[in-house]
Amino acid sequence: MAKYANLSADEIRGHRMLVFRRTVAYIVLILVCIICIFPFVMLLVNTTKDTSTLKTTFSLLPGGDFVRNFTNAINETKVAVLHSMFNSLIVAVISCVTSVYIATLTAYGLYAYNFRLKKAAFVFIMVILMVPTQVSALGFVEMMDAWGIKDSFIPLIFPTLASPAVFFFIKQYMESSLPLEIVEAGRIDGGHEFYIFNFVVMPILKPALAVQMIFQFVASWNNYFLPQLLMDNSSENATLPLVVASLQAEAYLTDLGEIYMILGFAIIPLIVVYLCLSKFIIRGVALGSVKG
Numbered sequence: 001m002a003k004y005a006n007l008s009a010d011e012i013r014g015h016r017m018l019v020f021r022r023t024v025a026y027i028v029l030i031l032v033c034i035i036c037i038f039p040f041v042m043l044l045v046n047t048t049k050d051t052s053t054l055k056t057t058f059s060l061l062p063g064g065d066f067v068r069n070f071t072n073a074i075n076e077t078k079v080a081v082l083h084s085m086f087n088s089l090i091v092a093v094i095s096c097v098t099s100v101y102i103a104t105l106t107a108y109g110l111y112a113y114n115f116r117l118k119k120a121a122f123v124f125i126m127v128i129l130m131v132p133t134q135v136s137a138l139g140f141v142e143m144m145d146a147w148g149i150k151d152s153f154i155p156l157i158f159p160t161l162a163s164p165a166v167f168f169f170i171k172q173y174m175e176s177s178l179p180l181e182i183v184e185a186g187r188i189d190g191g192h193e194f195y196i197f198n199f200v201v202m203p204i205l206k207p208a209l210a211v212q213m214i215f216q217f218v219a220s221w222n223n224y225f226l227p228q229l230l231m232d233n234s235s236e237n238a239t240l241p242l243v244v245a246s247l248q249a250e251a252y253l254t255d256l257g258e259i260y261m262i263l264g265f266a267i268i269p270l271i272v273v274y275l276c277l278s279k280f281i282i283r284g285v286a287l288g289s290v291k292g
Contacts (some may be wrong), residue, residue: 096216103166129164173208210280
């Protein structure tokens with residue numbers, strides 16, 4: 001009680017209540033973290049076990065079949081794991097880079113320039129944001145089929161070029177973090193518009209760009225809706241979500257350890273992208289959510 005010697009009764013009660021609240025908060029956060037991490041831990045553990053072990057026992061201890069499962073997944077001829085991963089990587093990288101750049105350029109145009117119908121253009125983009133992808137999916141698939149590019153990467157990349165959600169986030173970030181005086185200073189120094197955008201504005205927006213690139217990469221990597229409408233599971237251009245979904249239908253692929261290994265392959269790029277850009281997430285989301 002020595003540490004409470006110089007405190008009043010109300011101050012002691014307040015301090016104890018603060019300690020209690022912090023303890024409860026930490027316990028809740030620890031439980032939430034365990035709930036979030038547990039599926040990934042179990043996935044990694046199950047990649048080290050064989051089928052008989054997975055069917056008969058439940059344990060958090062790893063097994064000794066990791067190398068065998070890895071080799072079987074890599075050499076699997078019935079499911080093109082590596083090829084589909086490469087396809088997904090191409091689509092995801094191109095989609096996230098182009099969509100974020102074009103959305104940033106659009107947001108910059110509406111933020112830095114004054115012109116007629118500026119507000120109308122913003123409202124129009126927001127209206128598009130409210131339209132679900134499923135509404136136009138059938139017409140889009142028919143159009144791609146008529147153009148002869150249905151079974152290709154183009155229909156998977158093209159719709160991502162115009163991303164209203166990315167545009168809105170970047171514009172909000174600009175309003176909170178990009179003073180127009182910096183743009184004016186670049187113009188006074190003789191920089192042309194694209195130079196100012198690429199070498200003055202873009203570095204300032206780095207946290208927001210990193211956040212949106214993570215979101216766009218994850219969305220493209222996990223995209224199953226459009227690929228399953230545009231191509232078959234056995235297509236040369238099939239992406240990883242199609243292959244993962246086909247595991248349920250492939251009755252001849254009964255090695256559960258191999259299946260868990262394939263599922264592990266599916267989340268590795270997401271973890272790598274997140275770890276590389278995670279330091280920008282909190283800063284980017286916090287600044288992009290306020291105005292002024």
